[in-house]
Amino acid sequence: MKRRKFIQLSATFAALAPLAYSCKQQHKPIAGSIIGASSNIGHLIRNGKFDAPIVTAVVDVAIVGGGISGLSAARWLLKNGISDFTVLDLEKKMGGNAAYGQNDVSAYPWGAHYVPIPNEGLNEYNDFLVECGVVTGFDDKGLPILNEFYLCQDPQERLFINGQWQDGLIPHFGVPEKDKKEIQQFLHIMQEYRLAKGKDGKDAFAIPIDSSSNDVDFTNLDTMSMKDWLFSKQLKSAYLHWYVNYCTRDDFGTPYNIVSAWAGIHYFAGRKGKAANADYHDVLTWPNGNGWLSEQLQNPLQQHLQNNALVIKVFEKENKVVIHYFDVNTKQVKAIQANHCIMATPQFVNNRLLVDNTERKEIVHKELSYAPWMVANIIVGKLTDKTGAPLSWDNVLYESKSLGYVTATHQLLQQNKTINNLTYYLPLNELQPTDARRDAQKMSHADWVNLILEDLKKVHPNIEKVVSNIDVMIWGHAMAQPVSGIIHGGVRKKLQASIGNIHFAHTDLAGISIFEEAFYQGINAAKKVIATKN
C-alpha cells in the first residue's frame, strides 16, 4: 500500500519534469515536399502505350541521356569536329545524378557533390579541368595547381562518436588502442594497394577502372565481399568495420557485406591524385556539388541540348538508328533518325528502350542491381551543437543509418552564415533494392522529416526549432551496385560492346559510379563514333 502511494507520488513529480522543457516547442509541421527525379514521367515507358511518331528529324549522332556520361560524349564529339548531334534527356535540366537545386540561401546538390584530386595521367580529364579553371596552372614539378576556391575549405570532415565531434572520419576519439592499431594496419594495407602495380605494369587500382591491372592477384579480390576480406586479414575491430561499411555505403550505396572487396579497396586505393596545393585525401567541391562541373560541360553545348524528351524506343533500321521520344511539353511522340546513337542511360532503362537484344536484357536483369537513395535538403538557422570539432563540410554520425550531411553553404566565402543548406544522405540499403524502393514510395514527407530530425537531434538538440524547410528526393535507381563479380566477372565487357551503331556509355558499365568514370564512359563511346568516320 505504502509503496503504491509512494510510486504514485513520485509519478506526480515525474510528471512535473516536462516543465523543465517548457521552452521546447511542440513538433510543428515542417515545410517542404518530396521532389522526384521525374520517376512519374519515367514510368510512362513501363506503363504507357505511345502513338506513332508524328515527325522525324535527322541527325548524325543522337545521345540519349544527359548525365555526365552523355554530356562528356557530346563534348568529345564537338572537340573532334562533329557538331551534328543532339542530347536528349527526360528531365527539365541536364546533369542526371549531378542534379542540383537552388533556394534563397544558396545552390545545393541533389546527388553527386564532390570529386577527388585528379589522378595523374588522366590527360583528357586534366584538360577539361584546365578548360573550366579548376586547374589554374602547373608547378615546376608538373603538379597541377588547383583553384583554391574549389578545394574543400577546412574544416573538411568530422565524426560524432562517443559523445563528441572528432576531427576527420576515421574513428579515434574514445577508441581503444587495440582498435586504433587495427585501423592503422588497415590503412597501411590500403596505402600498399594504392602504390601496388600488377604483373602487367599497370596500377592495381586505377581510375577509370578499366585501366587497372588484370593481374589475378588483385582481380581475385572481386570474388569475395569486403567484409569477408577484412576477416580474412584478421581485422575485426568494430570501429574499423563501421568505418569501412560507412565508406562503401557512401560511395556505392551498398553495404560492405555484399560489396566486392576489389571495389571496396578501390575506394581507398584508387585515389592517388597529387596537386601542388592538395593531396589525395582532399576534395574539390562547389555549393551545387558536381552540378557545377555539369554546367561547365553544358556551357559549350547549349544548342545541342534537348530537355523534357523522354526516349521510349531505340532500334536499328536499315543501317540507321531510330529513336522515338515523348516530348513532355507538347505531349507528342517524335522520332529521330541518326547514323549513330550513344545510349548514356542506365542499363535497366535501356532494357525498356531497346527492342530486341533479349540476351543482353537477360544479363542486365540477372546481374545488375541498383541501390535506392534518399537525399534531403535541409534549410536551418543557427544549430546548437555537441562539443568538439566545429561544423564541417562533411558531418557524419557514428553508427547512424544515414551518411550524415554535407554543408552546401560551406564553400561560400561569407564568414557569417546564419542560415545554411544541409544535404542529408541516406542510402536505402537495409532491404533488397526492390523492397527498399517500394517502402520508400510509401513514406510521406512527414515520415521522412521525422526520420531525419530524429537522427540529427542527437547532435543538434535545437534542430526542430531552427529548421525551416526540408525537401526530399528519392533516387529509385541511384547507382549500380558493385557486388562481387561485377567488376572482373566479364559482365561489363559484354554490356559495353556496341550493337551495330548503338554505343553504350554509363557509369553502371564502369562498375563504380563516380564522375571520372562517367567522363571516360562518354569519351570512349564518342571515340567509337569518331572511329567509323575515319
Added chain:
Amino acid sequence: MQVKSNSAQLILLVAVFVIATCGLIYELVAGTLASYLLGDSITQFSIIIGVYLFSMGVGSYFSKFFNNSLLSWFIRIELLVGLVGGFSASVLFVVFPIASSFKPILYAFVFTTGMLVGLEIPLLMRILQDKVEFKELVSRVFTFDYIGALLASLIFPLLLVPYLGLIRTSLFFGILNIFVGLYLLKKFRKEIKSAKSIQLVAIVILLAELATFALSESLMSWSETLAYNDHIVYSTSTPYQRIVLTRNRKELRLYLNNNLQFSSADEYRYHEALVHPAMSACDQPKHILVLGGGDGLAVKEILKYPSVETVTLVDLDPAMTKLFSTQEVLVTQNNHSLTNSKVKITNGDAFVWLRDNHQQFDCAIVDFPDPSNFAVGKLYTTAFYQLLKKALKPEAVAVIQSTSPFAAPKSFWCVSETLQSVGFIATAYHNYVPSFGEWGYVMASQKKYSIPDTFQIPLKYLSKTVMQQMLNFPEDMKAHEPLAINRLNNQALVNYFEEEWGKYLEQ
C-alpha cells in the same frame, strides 16, 4: 483510519525528501554561481557549505519557538523555501553587476534557505511524533533527508547544469517546492486554518516563477554583463557580434564578443602603428581601402593625410559603423571620421566584397579580428591575399593586423609567410600597446620597405627611431620552426592560433 494516517505520514516524508533535495540544490546553485562570478571555486564552495550547514542549525534552534498549528507553518515555510530558493539564482545574476557588495547578498540567500530548510525537519518530526514511534520516526525522516541529498548531488552536475542551467534549475526546484506546498494544503485542508489565503499566495508565487522560467533566456543574456570589470555604458547584440562598451575613470573600452578591441587610453599606439608605416610608404596616397575597422579609429589616422581623396571602409556589421558614426562619446573618440565626406562605408563581407571589386587602391589597412575561428581564419588565407593584391596598385602598400608575436609567434609569422607566398614582400613589425600587450603587424608591398626620414604629420607615438625599433624582433618573438602557409583548405593559421592562445585561456 490506519490506512489514512499511514498515507498522510508518507506524504510528509516525501515532503522531507523534496525539501532535502531542493535545499541541497539551492546550495549547489549558490556555490556554482559564486565560483562563476567570483572565481576561486574551493573558497566559494567551502564558505557556502559552511554557511548553509550553520544556518540549518540556526533554523533547527528556532523551531522550538513554533508551538501552534505546526502543519500550517510547515506549509508556509515550504512556500517560503520555494520563493527564496527558486528565485535565488535569478536575483543573484541580476544584482551581480549592479550591487556594490555582492557577497553579503549571496550569503544572505544561502543563510535564509539554509535556515528555512533547518526549520522544516524538526517541525515535521514534531508533527509526526504522535503518529509514529520515535525510533521509527527518526530513522525514516533522516533516511528520506539523506536520500534526497544524494539525489540532488547526483542530478545537479549530470542533468541540471548541462540541460537547464543555473537560473532554470533553481526556478524548477522552487516550482517543485510550491507544488508540494499546494499539495499538502489540499491534502490537509481541514486541519489548516487560513488555507484559502495561503493557497492564493502559493499560486501567485507559482505563476511568478513560471513566468521567470519562461523568460530566463533573456535574463541570462542581460546578466552576461557580469563578464566585465568596469561599468558597462552600452551593450548590444547585432546579428554578427556582441558589442560592449565599458568605462572607468581612466578609459573607455570596446569589446567585440568579449575580446578587447581598443582602450581609449592607448588606442593611438595601436592605430598609429597600424596606419602610418603603410601610409607614409606610399607616395601621395589618394584612394585608401579599410577592411574591418568599423570603429573609425584607423580612418581617423588616414584622414590626417591631405593627399587622401577617398576612404572606402568595408565592415561586416552595420550596427557597428552606425554606432561609431552617431554615438556622442564614440564620435569624439574617432573625431567624426566615419561621417567625413571622403569616407564611403560599405557594410558587407570583406571576402565577398573583394571578389566582386574592380577598383584599385593606393593603400589598404586590414584590421580584422584575430583568426580565432575558421570563419575569420578565411580572411587571412592565400585566396584572400590574392584578391587583395588585385585590389592594389603596383606601388601600393597594405598592412595586416596580425595578432601578438609574443603570445602567438607562429600565428604572427604564418601571416607573413602567407603574404609572401602570393608574391608580396612582407615587412613585419611590432610595438607595445599596454592594454593588448606586445602587438604585431605585417606590411605587404611589391617594393622593399624603407623607413622614411620623417612621418610628416604630428604623431604621439611613432617616429623614425620608434619605427627602427619596431622592425627589430628579439628571439622570443620568432617562430623557430618552418611554418605552413594558410590556405582555405588547411586553415593552418587557426590551428596555430588555437594552440598558442589556448595556453593563455587555460590559466
